[in-house]
Amino acid sequence: MEKVAISLAGVEQHRAHFRLGPIDLDIPEGYVTAIIGPNGSGKSSTFRLLLDLSKPDAGQMSILGHPVGQGDDRSWKRQIGYLQEESDYLDNSIRGSEKATFIRKWYAEWDVNLYQDLLRRFEVDDSIKLGKMSKGMRRKFELALVIAHKPKLLLLDEPSSGLDPIAWRSMIDILHRYMEPGDRTILMASHIIDEVRRLADYIVFMARGQILGKYEKDELFERWHVLYVPAANDSDRGKLLTMPGVIEVELAGVGMYRIVSEDAPQTEEALQAAQFTIGSRQAMQLDEILQVLMQRGVYA
Template sequence: MSEEAAIRLSHVEQSRPHFQLGPITLEIPKGYVTAIVGPNGSGKSSTFRLLLELSKPDKGEITILGHRLGDGDDTKLKQRIGYLPELFGVHDKSMRGSYKTAFNRRWYPDWDLNRYRELLRVFEVDDSIRLGSMSKGTRRKYELALALAHHPELLLLDEPSSGLDPLAWRTMLDVLHRFMDSGDRTILMASHIVEEVKRLADYIVFMGHGRVLGVYEKDELFSNWHAFYIHSERFTRKDAEAIPGQCVIEETGGGTIRVVTKEAFAAEQWLEKEEVRLAGRQSLNLDDILAVLIEQERLRVRS
């Protein structure tokens, strides 16, 4: 990862009656898009709340853009951050978008009215409409325009495409790509949309059971995680345990063994050296990799 981190979490823990977050030690590199991927209840939204100081950790330290949270007034830091929540509150449903915009812009010295208007035009949003009358997708586009209008250094996106139709989704991707063009901005997003992660993310953080299960560079992730299919009467499950990086070994029937490895190149070399012929191979998608990591974490907790 980048030597300079936009976000650092060091041994962060938060205990709740029905959920334990952490301990989490994690660095989000500056100048890149990092996606947090995990099932519902994995701790993604809880982590976002900590970063926004909507809740406090019980242990550990959080540093954002070089500023340690809790050290004095964080107003100037928050002026450098844009945030798009997954869910919107009901308290402002009767408010017109333009009124909320007028209120929000007072907090940001770098608010750019021209940029805001440009984004509304691109997203085809009329901010004179009451927020409660907007469709879910329109409200999301409005809130994204609001989050981007002050040119934040760090953009936090919690399920950004929720409620968007395919055309609006493609427009959002284009806007976010352009947002990153300067090279000194950072996006941290939580998403369960595989195609969204593949198109936007440079790094992927897997979360499950309130913990970080792994951090990977996207291209390396997809090139390293593969499933090998081996069909041989002489090759046993015990033999498969020696394959480099093996994470899953299962018999699929008909004498075929499926082996999932996170070190595809080394595994392939090992198989060639052992003169084991492959019946097939397949690169794993994001959901498959997450399922393997979740199962490994479940076994770790059990043991």
Template sequence: MTEAAVAIERLIQRRAHFELGPVNLTIPKGCVTAIVGPNGSGKSSLFRLMLGLAMPDEGSVRMFGEQVDGAGDAVAYKSRIGYVPEQAIDIEEHLSGDEKAAFTRPWYPGWDVNFYRELLRRFEVDPGMKFRKMSKGMRRKFDLSLAMAHHPELLLLDEPSSGLDPIAWKTMIDTLHRYMEPGDRTIVMASHIVDEVRRLADYIVFIIQGKVLGIYEKDALLESWQTLYVDAGGKTILWKTMPGFRSCDRAGGTTYKIVTEKAGEAEQWLAAHGAALISKQKLELDEILLELR
């Protein structure tokens, strides 16, 4: 991996009915990292910890090499970040987009009004409209435009496509691809949309029940997790000793359906044990997540 945009070490956050961690996670600069997991697994909590909106009970968070602890110059590092939360802020309902932009602009030295207006045009957003009159998708498009207006080094996007129609979704994907073109920018996003992760992510972080299972290079992950259909030829084979073994089911006769997370090694193992590989199929991200749960 390249230089770290975010470094989280031995982090634990305790709540009455939920515990996040311990989390050890390094997110590389210049890449798109998708955080994937079921609802309530801790994705939004991680974002709040990165922004200093909450503090861990143990461990540390570093953004751009700076400790996030509430004691330093939070404005300095937050001005380098664009953030789109999962839920809009209710107390802003009486504001218009223009009014929120006027409030937000002074905090960001890199604010680019022309780029901001270009984004609004691209997403077909009327900034003079009150938030209470905007649809969920319209508000989402405004929030993304606002978060990107100062050309942030890091975008934190919590379910960025929530409420978007297919055309707006494609516009968002194209806009984020353009954002990454300079090569020194970073996106960390939480998403349930498999195609979104496929199109954008370089790395994938799996988080389940507050536990981070690791960070994986996307293409290598999708290549290694496969379902193998195997003819055992009547032999008794201990499938659980196969490299990367996750599950096994009978598919009829002497044929077995086997899921492995190390497909290349598993194929060599099958050949060595005299089992015939009939066919294979890559798993989708949601299928991998189900296997990990």
């Protein structure tokens, strides 16, 4: 049975113009889980709750087996590396090396060789003041900073924001290497589809403060398909809607139906049993699946 790195149970946060939750979600240890959703869906708010930077109005949370918001949290927070979406402007006047010197004092596991190696790979000069770094260079420096103490858990909020394609590929490789020991965990929020496909083991869809569903990535792409089926008459639409896995059925030209299925193998089996011909099929993209889940309005 998989160990759980992060657990949220009935978590809610109420604000004047936004409500988060209730959220019930377990993040497995030893894997990369990506949260995707539109801006304002609650991803960053969830990270802040997990780090006890803001308080929930209901529910319980735990990280690495420790309850969030109770007692002395210094020991388990030292096992976390957090990359927030926006850089802290309060650090603009200090040099990267000065911030690194300050940060390393808090972490017994700080690895100066790893830190220097990450700077070399990212081509970052930490003698520059943070406010003088480009957005991409600042992002690379901050990523090196959160990995250098070899945390058990990385919380990454839009990690590739501002990175050029070469730096992006380096980041992907660095995060793959970070996961090599097997007992480390990444929870990331990202809107970059290729990033999610290359890194994530699990995908969580989120919108309007709600979890729409959590899926194992490979199974998700195997099951969610669009099928095109020739239909003889309008009454066929009703038959198609009753088949297992079918979410949507719509006309896609004369005599052709477009079927969205969340369980393509079962849908195809049912279509064949009912003597429908499958004209073509294609796997759905993550943004297409998110749109369907939002339209359906069924929250897991």
